[in-house]
Amino acid sequence: MENDLEYIYLVQKKAALLQGIMALLSWDEKTHMPNDAIMERADQLKLLQDEIYMLLTSRKLSSALCRLRNQRLASRHRMIITELHKDTQKLRRIPKEFLERLTRAETIASQAWEKARKKDDYSLFAPHLKRLISLKRKEAGYLNPKLKPYDALLDEHEEGMRESRLTDLFSYLKEELVALLKKVQETKAYKNHKELELDMPKEAQESLYHELVRKMQADGEALSIDCSAHPFTTRISAHDVRITTRYLNPLEALFSTVHEAGHALYEQNLPSGFRDTVIYNAPSMGIHESQSRLWENVIFRSSEFWDGYHDEFISHAKKKIQKSSLFKGINQVRPSLIRVQADEITYCLHIILRFEMERDLISGKVPAKDARSVWNKRTKSMFGLKPGSDNQGILQDMHWSLGAFGYFPSYAIGTIYASQIYKAMEKGIPNIRKHIMSRDFKSIVDWLTKNIHSKGRTMTAEQIIRKATGSGLDPKIYIDYLHDKYSKIYRFD
């Protein structure tokens, strides 16, 4: 038994090291690597991926885990064994040849997506999407043959989440959001809104946003920030978490930077006692997104924050803007075609559109060849807008091209969790609004570390949220948050 325990810790340590190395290879690919090296980088990644697969699917590990599961062990060990067993059994059910086929198909599909984006033509991507869908259905069967395919895929990103629950959740959310949007649209402020025009040198943005991230890091280490086409966060080792950002326009860069820094705080504050084990991870994508969206939206788009930050921020802009105009511009509500530019009210509508699309694609109700027309029809009915092109429509997100079906709902779940967390923090942290105004984030980081980050995978996401906020996933709190905030900005009841 002693040896089995030692062995499973050793395997996890080795897997963690290899995963960290893979994270570095990927980070580098997107930040520093010359384009010409892409094939060799793929070979390097595949080599390590194969090693991790062999390590985690070995009969030796499986036998050790089986023996350990029948032992009486301290709860720490039991927790690790349960999660590791779950992960590895799932992996063992997927044949290696299939996994390789899927990976190859994803690589080809994402290249096809890039090409289709360049030509702004979905039909170049459609056959690849079709092939991916068929492979993902097959993968779902391996992952959990007892579940509906889409449920099995959902479960990978949000353990325990089911299509039926999401259908209910989203139907409530849609109704409430549409109603709220209507209220906003009927106000004078909405009708009179002028487009925000903001210009700021890249160097100024860089130094401002790096400083904000340092404030978010409270007393932690400085976080490394590089540029990449699509911002992301990665953990190379426990002491080496990195984010990337991009500078398209000043506000997008700000929100994108603090969004990633929110993810980074999670990765940096995982339970150190569980380092190099499966527990040293977030339990779901939804709870991870709750952290990025808490910082991005709830904190950094709040009136408290901009009350305290406006003067410093605008002093770096090429043209001055009044405090109230900037704040309203930042929180401008407007139905639009592009998810990543959406405001807080319409954002989840974009997610619901994608949920419905991928659910129907995976079930076969919508064939890949019809996806464009269905997308456009549903966009029209959801937002009253018609995509001017595929890039503004079905080609706008890269997720499906990477095989990430069932991921989109995590954004909505995270958004809802974020509002729940903020409500709980308001109770738990005296003067939180003052802290936000003065950019003194230590109490917030401490609260998040204690109640969210340091739990790792010792509980499910919903258990963590329930313990931290008093309730499970609760869209009503999100609607209340939105109502409260936007009724003040747009002046309605």
Added chain:
Amino acid sequence: MENDLEYIYLVQKKAALLQGIMALLSWDEKTHMPNDAIMERADQLKLLQDEIYMLLTSRKLSSALCRLRNQRLASRHRMIITELHKDTQKLRRIPKEFLERLTRAETIASQAWEKARKKDDYSLFAPHLKRLISLKRKEAGYLNPKLKPYDALLDEHEEGMRESRLTDLFSYLKEELVALLKKVQETKAYKNHKELELDMPKEAQESLYHELVRKMQADGEALSIDCSAHPFTTRISAHDVRITTRYLNPLEALFSTVHEAGHALYEQNLPSGFRDTVIYNAPSMGIHESQSRLWENVIFRSSEFWDGYHDEFISHAKKKIQKSSLFKGINQVRPSLIRVQADEITYCLHIILRFEMERDLISGKVPAKDARSVWNKRTKSMFGLKPGSDNQGILQDMHWSLGAFGYFPSYAIGTIYASQIYKAMEKGIPNIRKHIMSRDFKSIVDWLTKNIHSKGRTMTAEQIIRKATGSGLDPKIYIDYLHDKYSKIYRFD
């Protein structure tokens, strides 16, 4: 047989991938990684190092190689098998436990060296040096028990080179260099020389030197250039070679950048037909250094280059300097204490000092505890100067702290080779001086690729040089080169 061949190619491919990943981990450690992550990075490197060791020392590989060595094979295969057999047999002779002990000792010694540098006190480093010397003697015994320990270590960097040959070479060189130095020192120009004072914003340097590197790349890909405390070149994959530099003062930065870019050209132009085999490497450190020193000294310190470059360069300096003063300043001869700041005439004297030191340290003639006093005495006799402190003396180079005994001579060998190569290029490339003046380096890069880089390890370093220049290692050509150049600058016969 077919299977054996396939197997050895597979092993080499896997080793090349792992070595590339290790190169990235090391590059990142020195350019981007946060300090706190150093222990985890060491674990990541050790994991891959162990895999490479296991891969290359396996009985399976050894048996396959033995069987193949008895077969009749195409010369390409034979070449690979010979070199791979040599490398792996050597590795197999070193016990894994010993290798780990050595690596640990090197890590500890280099940390001790850093500390000793901070306190400017050799005595803090002496016990570590003593321990390393004893381990390196042991390693030498594993590597080649038939050779003297120092010869076995030399052979690792310059295959076939022996202490006895170096002793002769360096005795000739020392005599000639001292005589040349004396001639220089007797001139009026030497006595009247004024210190060069040059100030240039870092941004201007960066853009100037990146442009020079682009010119050196001729029609190749742009080379990535990052900053690190000690400049280096690394190959992460065939299409991903990177250099680092540092900006201490404008001219040092220039020479350091083009020095590394010279190394990089070698790594970029290795024989692509031998990619992912042992042949896809330089055959020795000496020939590698010949490339960096050719660019750094022979080309970028030449009057042709500065004739063409002066005006553009100096337009970025804060204060103008006359063409002749700048050129003389760049080529100022002056006995000094610091190797990396030495001019072309005294540089090899620094190497000779180090060769004599490490030879005597390894043989035991000079015990580590006496190394400082011996160093200082020999410095006095070589340069007529006394180190003001250990940092200006025995602590100035990090090589020994990393266990790199037998490496220093490569710098002198490379320096000599560089002058031989230039002489051959002068014959082979019409108007080479004009090309240098106009910074049109394509003909030079093509010549080097054809005659040096593309040979990989298909021949020994000296064979390559002989074929390319008509003679083996020939210090007389170097002395002639120096005499020709410096007699013009300092005006003597």
